[in-house]
Amino acid sequence: MRAPALWQHGRPSQVCLLSVTALCTGCAGMQSALHPAGPQATHISHLWWLMFWVCTGVFVLVIGFLLYAVFYPRQQNQPVTTPETERRTARVVVAAVVITGLVLFALLVADFRTNRALAALSTSQPLKIKVTGHQWWWEVQYEASIPSQIVTTANELHLPTGQPVLLELTSQDVIHSFWVPNLHGKKDLIPGYVTTLWLQADQPGVFRGQCAEFCGHQHAYMAFLVIAEPPDVFSAWLEAQRSPAVAPGDALQQRGQEVFLSAACVLCHTIRGTPAGAKAAPDLTHLASRQTLAAGTLYNTPGHLAGWIVDAQQLKPGNKMPPNSLTGSNLQALLAYLTNLK
Amino acid sequence: MADDTHVMDASELHEHQLLEQTWQQPRGFFRWFTHVHHQSIGKRFIITAFIFFFLGGVLALLMRLQLARPQQALLGPDLYNQIFTVHGSTMMFLFAVPVVQGMGIYLVPLMLGTRDFAFPRLNAFSYWIYVLGGIVLYAFFLCNTGPDAGWFTYVPLAGPEYSPGKRIDVWQNLINFTELSALGASVGLIVTIFKLRAPGMSLNRLPLFVWSILVMSFMVVFAMPAVITASLFATLDRMFGMHFFNPAEGGDALLWQHLFWFFGHPEVYIIFMPGLGMVSAIVQTFSHRAVFGYTPMVLSLIATGFMAFGLWVHHMFATGLPQLGLSFFTAASMMIAIPSGVQIFCWIATLWRGRPRLHTPLLFVLGFVCIFVLGGLTGVMLASVALDLQVHDTFFVVAHLHYVLIGGAVFPLFGAVYYWFPKITGRLLSERAGTWNFWLMFIGFNLTFFPMHQLGLQGMPRRIYTYVPETGWGSLNLLATVGGIILALGVLVFVGNILWSRRHGQVAGSNPWDADTLEWGTSSPPPSYNFLHVPVVQGREALWVHTAEAPVVTGLRSDRREVLVTRILDAEPDHRTELPGPSIWPLALALAVTVAFVGAIFTPWAVPVSAVLCLIALIGWAWPYQKKTDQEQRIAGQQL
Amino acid sequence: MDWAHRIVVAVCTVVLGLALAACEREERRFREMPSGVSPSNVRLSEIQPGLAVTTPPTTSPYENNAYAISEGKRLYTQFNCVGCHANGGGGMGPPLMDDKWIYGSAPANVFATIVEGRPNGMPAFGGKLAHDQVWQLVAYVRSLSGLVQQNATSARDDHMQATAPGMAQPQEHPMSTKAEHPQ
Numbered sequence A: 001m002r003a004p005a006l007w008q009h010g011r012p013s014q015v016c017l018l019s020v021t022a023l024c025t026g027c028a029g030m031q032s033a034l035h036p037a038g039p040q041a042t043h044i045s046h047l048w049w050l051m052f053w054v055c056t057g058v059f060v061l062v063i064g065f066l067l068y069a070v071f072y073p074r075q076q077n078q079p080v081t082t083p084e085t086e087r088r089t090a091r092v093v094v095a096a097v098v099i100t101g102l103v104l105f106a107l108l109v110a111d112f113r114t115n116r117a118l119a120a121l122s123t124s125q126p127l128k129i130k131v132t133g134h135q136w137w138w139e140v141q142y143e144a145s146i147p148s149q150i151v152t153t154a155n156e157l158h159l160p161t162g163q164p165v166l167l168e169l170t171s172q173d174v175i176h177s178f179w180v181p182n183l184h185g186k187k188d189l190i191p192g193y194v195t196t197l198w199l200q201a202d203q204p205g206v207f208r209g210q211c212a213e214f215c216g217h218q219h220a221y222m223a224f225l226v227i228a229e230p231p232d233v234f235s236a237w238l239e240a241q242r243s244p245a246v247a248p249g250d251a252l253q254q255r256g257q258e259v260f261l262s263a264a265c266v267l268c269h270t271i272r273g274t275p276a277g278a279k280a281a282p283d284l285t286h287l288a289s290r291q292t293l294a295a296g297t298l299y300n301t302p303g304h305l306a307g308w309i310v311d312a313q314q315l316k317p318g319n320k321m322p323p324n325s326l327t328g329s330n331l332q333a334l335l336a337y338l339t340n341l342k
Numbered sequence B: 001m002a003d004d005t006h007v008m009d010a011s012e013l014h015e016h017q018l019l020e021q022t023w024q025q026p027r028g029f030f031r032w033f034t035h036v037h038h039q040s041i042g043k044r045f046i047i048t049a050f051i052f053f054f055l056g057g058v059l060a061l062l063m064r065l066q067l068a069r070p071q072q073a074l075l076g077p078d079l080y081n082q083i084f085t086v087h088g089s090t091m092m093f094l095f096a097v098p099v100v101q102g103m104g105i106y107l108v109p110l111m112l113g114t115r116d117f118a119f120p121r122l123n124a125f126s127y128w129i130y131v132l133g134g135i136v137l138y139a140f141f142l143c144n145t146g147p148d149a150g151w152f153t154y155v156p157l158a159g160p161e162y163s164p165g166k167r168i169d170v171w172q173n174l175i176n177f178t179e180l181s182a183l184g185a186s187v188g189l190i191v192t193i194f195k196l197r198a199p200g201m202s203l204n205r206l207p208l209f210v211w212s213i214l215v216m217s218f219m220v221v222f223a224m225p226a227v228i229t230a231s232l233f234a235t236l237d238r239m240f241g242m243h244f245f246n247p248a249e250g251g252d253a254l255l256w257q258h259l260f261w262f263f264g265h266p267e268v269y270i271i272f273m274p275g276l277g278m279v280s281a282i283v284q285t286f287s288h289r290a291v292f293g294y295t296p297m298v299l300s301l302i303a304t305g306f307m308a309f310g311l312w313v314h315h316m317f318a319t320g321l322p323q324l325g326l327s328f329f330t331a332a333s334m335m336i337a338i339p340s341g342v343q344i345f346c347w348i349a350t351l352w353r354g355r356p357r358l359h360t361p362l363l364f365v366l367g368f369v370c371i372f373v374l375g376g377l378t379g380v381m382l383a384s385v386a387l388d389l390q391v392h393d394t395f396f397v398v399a400h401l402h403y404v405l406i407g408g409a410v411f412p413l414f415g416a417v418y419y420w421f422p423k424i425t426g427r428l429l430s431e432r433a434g435t436w437n438f439w440l441m442f443i444g445f446n447l448t449f450f451p452m453h454q455l456g457l458q459g460m461p462r463r464i465y466t467y468v469p470e471t472g473w474g475s476l477n478l479l480a481t482v483g484g485i486i487l488a489l490g491v492l493v494f495v496g497n498i499l500w501s502r503r504h505g506q507v508a509g510s511n512p513w514d515a516d517t518l519e520w521g522t523s524s525p526p527p528s529y530n531f532l533h534v535p536v537v538q539g540r541e542a543l544w545v546h547t548a549e550a551p552v553v554t555g556l557r558s559d560r561r562e563v564l565v566t567r568i569l570d571a572e573p574d575h576r577t578e579l580p581g582p583s584i585w586p587l588a589l590a591l592a593v594t595v596a597f598v599g600a601i602f603t604p605w606a607v608p609v610s611a612v613l614c615l616i617a618l619i620g621w622a623w624p625y626q627k628k629t630d631q632e633q634r635i636a637g638q639q640l
Numbered sequence C: 001m002d003w004a005h006r007i008v009v010a011v012c013t014v015v016l017g018l019a020l021a022a023c024e025r026e027e028r029r030f031r032e033m034p035s036g037v038s039p040s041n042v043r044l045s046e047i048q049p050g051l052a053v054t055t056p057p058t059t060s061p062y063e064n065n066a067y068a069i070s071e072g073k074r075l076y077t078q079f080n081c082v083g084c085h086a087n088g089g090g091g092m093g094p095p096l097m098d099d100k101w102i103y104g105s106a107p108a109n110v111f112a113t114i115v116e117g118r119p120n121g122m123p124a125f126g127g128k129l130a131h132d133q134v135w136q137l138v139a140y141v142r143s144l145s146g147l148v149q150q151n152a153t154s155a156r157d158d159h160m161q162a163t164a165p166g167m168a169q170p171q172e173h174p175m176s177t178k179a180e181h182p183q
Helices: A012-018 A039-071 A083-120 A231-242 A251-262 A302-310 A328-338 B010-023 B038-067 B077-112 B120-142 B167-195 B208-240 B253-287 B294-310 B323-335 B337-352 B360-383 B385-391 B395-425 B431-457 B474-504 B585-602 B606-622 B630-639 C002-026 C066-078 C107-116 C131-144
Strands: A127-134 A137-142 A151-154 A156-160 A165-171 A176-178 A187-189 A195-199 A205-210 A223-229 B562-566 B573-578
Touching: A039 A083, A039 B337, A039 B360, A039 B385, A083 B323, A083 B337, A083 B360, A083 B385, A127 A156, A127 A176, A127 A187, A151 A231, A156 A231, A165 A176, A165 A187, A187 A195, A223 A231, A251 A328, A302 A328, B038 B077, B038 B120, B038 B474, B077 B120, B077 B167, B077 B208, B077 B253, B077 B395, B120 B167, B120 B585, B167 B208, B167 B585, B208 B253, B208 B294, B253 B294, B253 B337, B253 B360, B253 B395, B294 B323, B294 B337, B323 B337, B323 B360, B323 B385, B337 B360, B360 B385, B360 B395, B360 B431, B385 B431, B395 B431, B395 B474, B431 B474, B585 B606, C002 C066, C066 C131, C107 C131
Parallel strands: A127 A165, A156 A223
Antiparallel strands: A127 A137, A137 A151, A165 A195, A176 A187, A205 A223, B562 B573
16 A cells, blocks of 8 residues: 655755755655754754763773773783782772763763753743644644634644744544654643643744654554744734635536535534534645645645545555545546635 | 582482482373473473564564565554564563573572472463463464554553454453563562572572572562553453543543553563673673672662662653653663663673683673663663653664663573573584574674664654655665564574584583583583582582582482572571472463453453362362372382 | 374364454454445335345444444544434434334444434435445444444443443343334
8 A cells, every 4th residue: 555655855855955964865854853953952962962972982982891801812821810900900890880970970960951951942922832633633723812813724833933832732532742853852642631842943944743652553644744934924824824715716616615515524624614614634724735635644736635535545544534435526626626725 | 419420329329319200300291281390390481482582573574574665565554553562562571571580490499509499389380371371462463353552552542442342451461461470480589599599508609690580580579560550450441441541530641651661661670680690690601700799790780670660750751741750760760870880890890800711602792792781871862851852752762672672681591592501401502503693693683773773863753554755764774674684594593503402412511611600510401300419508609619528418308309498698507398299280270360361351250250260270289288109108118 | 192183173273263253353444345235125114015025134344343333433423423312322312222223223224324314303424424434333323232242342431431331231132123123
């Protein structure tokens, strides 16, 4: 069961350009903790490199001593060990243990300092985004004090660059974990709890995140995109998301809306501005404005969308979207309508 | 003490024949089920554990094949989830703990200079309940009812709503079987080590391997109840509608994690602690000197055992617990590296101040140090909350855990097999095959698991059955798969070596390595009664300080299974006691308990029904042994 | 070695028996069942003129399938069956936990009820639900009154307690003639 390929290297190439130290193959840096794009991930990355070099040094020393101990040439006729050598060895071992303790203490201090730096990122009155985990998609809600200004979308977060953003995380079913390595470590989404995560992106870019706590059949395909954009671009996006769905422009799209409302779609999906208001599945009001489908599994093209609608189980077996048998013309109309929902 | 160069005189021959009659394992297919002697049970534990090791390894290879390229269709998500769960559960519960307990059960009475284990029938029961548990797991797995929520089955995913059917109930049951087995064996090991030592073997003369088994056994006794409690709560939730883990009715999903990891973290130290003991034994023998710093080594083992219970929250750093608490666990998790460091430095000092002979066991020990130190260092990285938040639940952790478990337990285990195989079977394993075995395993292991560190940092989470090509994870995964195949080849060489050397290996004497612990003072393989004369120990390195004029223990009856019980601190003789001989009741009780556990998956009626069966088995077990042995009848006849 | 051979055969038989018995309960089917499994011969009356034509009842493909029953429970809430039937106790709609079935409790009858709708307020879900979703709902609805194997039901939801644990439902005889046909 081969899912069609993910997004082409369009916007992601911006991130590739930014990744100065791309170490590996593929679009390196896209989902990598070693290519930080925000202060949280940067602090952690610094800690990583400190620990990496210290541990490498320790490893080289220990193995070096081990190999020397085994292979150094010994005098045949003299005893290898005497009371004097035992005392000297004892002093060396004690010194090694003390140094170990000091190194560990230094690393402990480095960890505490990093934790304090991570906790320092906050602001009063931040942008609050509520992320709710479902099997196997992400419900994203931008909070607002006026209810009509709340924006609900799915599987994609937009962030303004240069500002701390507060994520409030919970789950509707099982434990998931929100993880976008370029920006920060992960935080679990636990039913019955609300956990929080402070994020900030320093540069515009597209970052991929993925669920990091085993949550069932399609844990492997529960990804999402985080799109960081300049604050004015972000505000424009948020404003556009607040509006109800684009009305059908022509007869084909009109029929497509009717197909949507009369087929199975209306039982699970919301399109604001139409009678469809079910909350069991991702909000489709601005479906065409998103880059991916099926929680980061497919690029959002008409072909992929058609394949997803007709037989989602082929692409992501076990997920909650049933197959739909639509006639050719109905499918065409539905696609025309959905691809217009910018 | 009997050894191959010693020719028995007439009285010793008579003694040998009497002892042989008293202690011999009964022959025959049905009598095989009645064995209780520690040599039998120990060998069975080890062989059965290795069979599960191979099964778990096959599952691992299947996973590696599936992950080798992006979006392969070899295994669908449902089957993959069952495979990784059964792989983890097999390795942790059906291989790692039983094999080290088996090594302990076989070797500890020999090392202590006694004739059998403290509670032979309990020991046999532990074996049977373990084997039945493993069979039950795989039987259900073959019936598409293998557990599929990971080897630590987090709720609510593993709860009644999100894991329909009986799959998770099978896992909960496996816990019951294996933890009962581990507890039984551990209790026996503790009592054997404390009370059945040869005179003169005071606590400060115990071999380091025996210390490691002792500490491990105490850890088992304290850790297992936590997981049995967790499993009980989960079963009550799943079967009887209780709400321990249901947040909507006042329960808590995190309660499971705390209870499980309170067991789970000590569990991994339980697995690797006997490995430390095996390494000490091998280093001591192959440097031909005592391990440097006996007292610090013992204190390190004990300190590790204690500290292991204070680390469990480092598995939960991403759950949003308060920062102050998390920092405490960071400090504790880093601190536990200090006793391990003490041990490593002492071993290096031992090798430095000795004359190492590079036989295969020592080769595996060198491999252990390389791999385990690397794993321990990544463990220090994972101890840090900030870094853990990035690499938790990714392939970085998969790499870490395999480095410490394979490096810390499997490599010492293989070295121990090469070391003690001549004792158990009387023949040496081939050195040449052993070298091939080691290098294939070492190279294969590193090729498989080292790239996983990078994969984790590059964003690859754990427990995914596939990934999209754009992530760029394909080439490292392919490398890991190739490494896995090489590792498997190494294990195949091991199996081949064992099978060949059993028939054609060079005959080993009683002490081919010129080692110092007591088990090398009897023939290879040891007679059914272990020692013709129970020795009196004169020093820490028993055989190296032993003199020909050393006293031996006399006065133990040869026509009954009698052992000498000594005092805990100084091993002064205290009294004699008789141990039970072959009995069918351990197996009968194990079968009754199996009916209870497996039946309870389907109906609560299983509990009262099997309680009756258990009662019958227990009555049989406890029934006073009235029948005279054949020997006693003959003696009585002669006296008449 | 004859007894050893016999023991091996006995063990294999047991294993095979286990395999066949357990497979269905634990099967997780993600693709829709073939469309032929849509009952078209549901009769709402027992009386027939002339000689009775008996057709074998359509069996539910998901009878006793634990995954299907659990999915049925999810769909039951998601598609708002709870709005009229509560969690089996009924309200605006009739209860589903009891043994009174106005239109029959056989799987084919329940299927028809969901797909066709019924007078006095039961909507027709035909054309809006995929067949396998309907069969999952059929399995769950039947489990509410204990008509499926208890092994396949689960004890409780991970939400607020609304029903007695599925495993504690009084078991009814699956083919009780009183309940199967319309009353």
